[in-house]
Amino acid sequence: MALPMSADAPTDICAIVRALNAGDMRTCARLITRIERSEPNLVPLLQALYRAGGHIRIVGVTGSPGVGKSTLVSKLVAVWRKRGLRVAVLAVDPSSPYSGGAVLGDRLRMKEHSCDEGVFIRSMASRGQLGGLAKAAGDALTVLDAMHWDVIVIETVGVGQSETDIMRHASVVVLLQTPMGGDDVQAAKAGITEIGDIFVVNKSEHPEADHTVRQLEEMITLALCLHPEKTWRPPVVKTRATHGEGVADLAGHIDGCFAHLAAQPETARLQLRDRARHRVGELLHYMLEQRLRSGVGLLPENLIDSVVARASDPYALAAGLLARMD
């Protein structure tokens, strides 16, 4: 049996914190694995890391499957690397609802940063989480935070209309779309279209690209008219990520968004409060779920049968199980 940690990876809390502060990728990588396994005994370490953290710029990148998120992230990282910035990327892809397995294909698009010591890339499977990220993402960000990267990018799974968890983890959310995404009513809908701090129309060589940009600009103008308290007007950027076109422009807008947050301390404070509140809620949810599972165990099949036969109902069964929690 292999050792739980490789010979080079430290095992006590102080040593782990020191190793992370020194930028040790192996310690970071193993810790993220252990977070994904929900090892409960990591909590003291994560508490220490959380309390010391919160200083790193976190950029979220989201959008539908195949719009070019990973390719764009790779090109963004290249722009930042040229400026000498050190970057970590956490890239989430979906798990199979059938087997729990996954094919994580984000790293494939980021080859140009292999073997660059200033870049850390970690793929993560969503493992059933529905908000566009993985359950382990929050704690993984806490670990990355401790490594003093200049920027952390978190890339969501390919999302639909309602996967908005990214806004609770990233200070700046970049929402990617491609041309031909639908009409102005699609742009006016609630959900994902509301959370972009920066809108990107990728694959901009498509003849419909300018039309899509106009639709987004109109939606943004209208949203600002309805919410005059909002001080940030999300820019719309055209990119062609495979060729790197428009990416420097996007990086400039990301800087602009962070500068805006810095100049608006009240907005930034509310955002941080919102994120903290959400994180507490998330953990509460996991802890309750764990207690429920450990207290109740698996649902007895005869009770399920009674619901199927309509002799009982889902409300009664759920309330009964909750009452059995200590």
Added chain:
Amino acid sequence: MNAGTGIKVIVTMIGLDGHTTGAETVSMILRDAGIEVVYLGCNQTPEMIVDAAVQEDVDIIGISSHAANYDQVIQVVNLLRAKNIGDIPVICGGNIPRSRFGSLKGSGIAEIFPPGSSSEAIVGYIVNNARKAYAAPIPEALRAS
């Protein structure tokens, strides 16, 4: 169906080997067994693969080889050992002649799956031989006091 839960695998090709069909098929077979596959695609160097193995903390590496690039395959094993993570097994698939099996295994390749290998054989091997880091006990120092 989910015999491979908790196992993380790299599936990759090396160098100019661009025959992706096999690697993509195996990736889906592993996915369906509950395994998490980090698919690196083609144009990888041994250094890039080992770099990815560290950052992704994988339990086993699968290399699809259809281009007689055996030296580079063996280089992956050597680099893993040099980085003190030689406990990550390296397995191969593809059109590797049987006459090469002995020398590859002698150089540290854990197992070879030639054309015709069954899904069950590949999954079974990975489940039984992947680095068991995911199942290892938690170090005492990290237990809550």
